[in-house]
Amino acid sequence: MLVQIGTLIAATGLVQLANGFFNTFLSLRLTVEDFGATLTGIVLSAYFIGFTIGAVSSGQVIQRVGHIRAYTAFAGMVVIATAVMPLFASPIAWILCRAVIGMGCVGLFITTESWLNAKAQADQRGRVFAIYMVGTFLALAAGQLLIGKLAIQSSTPFNIIVALFALALVMVSTTRAEPPAVTPEASTLRYGDLTRQAPVAVVGCVISGMISSAFYALVPAWMLSNHVAQETIALFMLVAVLGGLALQVPVGRLSDRVDRRVVLAGLALGFSAAAILLVLLPRRLAAVLPVAALLGGFMSTLYPVCVAHALDRMPADRVVAVSGRLILVSGLGSALGPIVGAGVMARLDIDGLLYFMAAAAALLAGVAGLRILARAPPVKVERPFEVIDPMTAPISLEPEATDEDGTPRPVAA
Numbered sequence: 198m199l200v201q202i203g204t205l206i207a208a209t210g211l212v213q214l215a216n217g218f219f220n221t222f223l224s225l226r227l228t229v230e231d232f233g234a235t236l237t238g239i240v241l242s243a244y245f246i247g248f249t250i251g252a253v254s255s256g257q258v259i260q261r262v263g264h265i266r267a268y269t270a271f272a273g274m275v276v277i278a279t280a281v282m283p284l285f286a287s288p289i290a291w292i293l294c295r296a297v298i299g300m301g302c303v304g305l306f307i308t309t310e311s312w313l314n315a316k317a318q319a320d321q322r323g324r325v326f327a328i329y330m331v332g333t334f335l336a337l338a339a340g341q342l343l344i345g346k347l348a349i350q351s352s353t354p355f356n357i358i359v360a361l362f363a364l365a366l367v368m369v370s371t372t373r374a375e376p377p378a379v380t381p382e383a384s385t386l387r388y389g390d391l392t393r394q395a396p397v398a399v400v401g402c403v404i405s406g407m408i409s410s411a412f413y414a415l416v417p418a419w420m421l422s423n424h425v426a427q428e429t430i431a432l433f434m435l436v437a438v439l440g441g442l443a444l445q446v447p448v449g450r451l452s453d454r455v456d457r458r459v460v461l462a463g464l465a466l467g468f469s470a471a472a473i474l475l476v477l478l479p480r481r482l483a484a485v486l487p488v489a490a491l492l493g494g495f496m497s498t499l500y501p502v503c504v505a506h507a508l509d510r511m512p513a514d515r516v517v518a519v520s521g522r523l524i525l526v527s528g529l530g531s532a533l534g535p536i537v538g539a540g541v542m543a544r545l546d547i548d549g550l551l552y553f554m555a556a557a558a559a560l561l562a563g564v565a566g567l568r569i570l571a572r573a574p575p576v577k578v579e580r581p582f583e584v585i586d587p588m589t590a591p592i593s594l595e596p597e598a599t600d601e602d603g604t605p606r607p608v609a610a
Contacts, residue, residue, distance in 0.1 A: 202313060204372040206329050209309050210336040210366040215361035216302060217340025219279075220244070220352070221434055223295075224417040225349045225427070236288040238290040238539030241414040243292045245406070247299025249528030252521065255304035264312050265370060265371040270303030270349045272366035279359050303524075305365075341435040345428035345523065346419075389604045391507060391522050397458050397568045398507035401465075402523045404561045405499040406530030407553040408468070411538035412437075419547045429482065433489055440490030441497025448498040456574040457506040464502065465562035468495035472555035476548045499561075500527060509574075 227237045258268045278297040281290070313329065328464075347354050392399050420430045452460040471492040478484045504523055511519050542550040 204368055205309050205313055206332055208368040209329065209435070210332045211361050211365040211368070212302065212305055213333050214340045215334035215358045215365075217438070218343045219298075219339035219340075220359050220413050221341060221344050221417050221430075222347075222349060222354050222358075224414050225231050225344070225421045225430070226354075228418045228421045229350055230286060232288050234539045234543035235536075237418070238414075238536040240288060240291045241535035241539070242410070243295035244299040244302075245410055245528050245534075246299075246532035247296035248303045249299075249532065250296075251300035251303035252307070252524045252528060255300070256521075258304065259308055259311065264308050268305060268308045268369050269366060271301045271308065272362055272369075274298070274301035275305070275362050276359055276366070279355055279362065279374055283355045308367075312348050314368055325461060330445075331442070334438065336443075338367060338398070338435050338438040338442070340430050341438060343431075344434070345426075345431035349427070355500075370405060391519060392566060393512065395507040397461065397511040397565050398503040398510075398523065400460055400564050401499060401503035401561055402527040403530035404465075405503060405536040406498070406527035406532075407537070408502075408557055409496055410534035411550065412492075412532035414535040415538050415542055415550055416547070419550070423547075432482070433486065436486050436489045437493030437496075440493035443490070444494035444498050445501070448494075448502065452502050452505060456569065457502055458507065458569050458574065461499065461502050461506065462562040462565040464495045464499055465558040465565065468492060468499070468558040469555040469562070472551045472558070476551050495558075499558075 226242060232240065255267070255271070258270065262270070275298050278294040278301070282294050285291075304527065308327075332342060343354075343357070347357070417430050420433070421427070448460065448464065471488050474488045475485065475492065478488060504520065507519050507523060538550050538553060541553045545552075
């Protein structure tokens with residue numbers, strides 16, 4: 198069983214390798230295409246708009262056609278849209294293609310994670326998803342390394358991305374792992390319930406999505422436009438991703454022991470301080486790279502702490518619905534980030550973008566601080582912190598089935 202599940206994890210690693218490279222590469226390619234600040238921001242945001250739409254609708258596709266057929270359809274969408282992009286280098290075509298890619302990618306993640314959640318045995322599930330998320334971060338990091346080696350003006354990067362997505366499709370469609378049976382949809386969550394119970398989590402997910410998308414979409418573009426070598430850009434982005442991986446476990450352990458809102462406020466203030474330091478420090482690698490690691494670490498842990506805090510406040514039968522709703526609000530923030538950030542950067546250059554991200558994070562710290570004063574934390578933590586990424590749709594947070602006495606029931610394999 199673990200070998201069969203490993204195929205799904207390896208395929209997702211390929212998808213994230215392609216995704217990590219694609220996002221940074223497109224930021225650089227748009228600088229060369231010179232669409233202008235507004236259209237560049239819209240092209241970069243289109244992925245997150247598609248991702249948000251797909252997060253809402255892809256579950257229905259899986260319910261209707263099953264996991265393998267759904268995975269094939271989603272991967273086909275991504276392959277076709279990616280292959281079309283170098284053929285029609287225009288803003289409208291790229292906006293449409295990136296939206297389709299976003300819808301396809303979230304479909305791939307939801308299909309894979311719901312498959313893993315159903316097939317992994319109860320006593321293996323934590324280990325399986327830990328491997329899954331660590332693999333995700335490492336694949337995203339490896340994707341940055343490709344940036345320094347390829348000519349961004351050519352069609353070769355698009356071809357490599359198509360090949361990686363297609364290989365993932367071949368691996369999953371030929372796996373011996375049986376797909377899970379389609380189950381009834383989980384409990385729904387009324388709009389407004391989550392905001393009333395966990396406003397800090399909702400605000401945090403919006404801001405986390407906004408600053409993460411602005412950072413990954415716009416910082417590489419600014420570096421290229423200022424004649425920074427592609428190898429240096431790749432190194433900077435790699436360090437930021439690895440910083441995010443390095444802080445997951447220590448931040449998670451801390452947030453399981455103290456009020457998560459305190460941890461969230463600290464992370465937001467840490468991100469603000471790191472962003473401002475990048476403005477003030479000399480632009481030398483020795484000075485910038487350690488701060489980039491901290492910036493990536495604080496940025497990548499905001500979202501999982503928000504999710505864990507929201508789950509502390511909501512009933513156990515709403516776990517999947519809460520996770521889906523937070524994916525939605527994070528996607529909305531992610532769609533806004535490149536558009537607003539590109540406008541700010543066009544007027545105030547990179548310093549303006551960094552101050553914008555620092556101000557957004559400081560706002561989150563303020564909201565968390567006000568809620569700490571207004572409402573006491575839960576008596577005990579109901580759901581532990583999990584290593585998750587807002588762009589991989591954490592269906593893994595679905596609670597285990599239990600008997601009447603609370604004993605976990607094995608999941609049917």
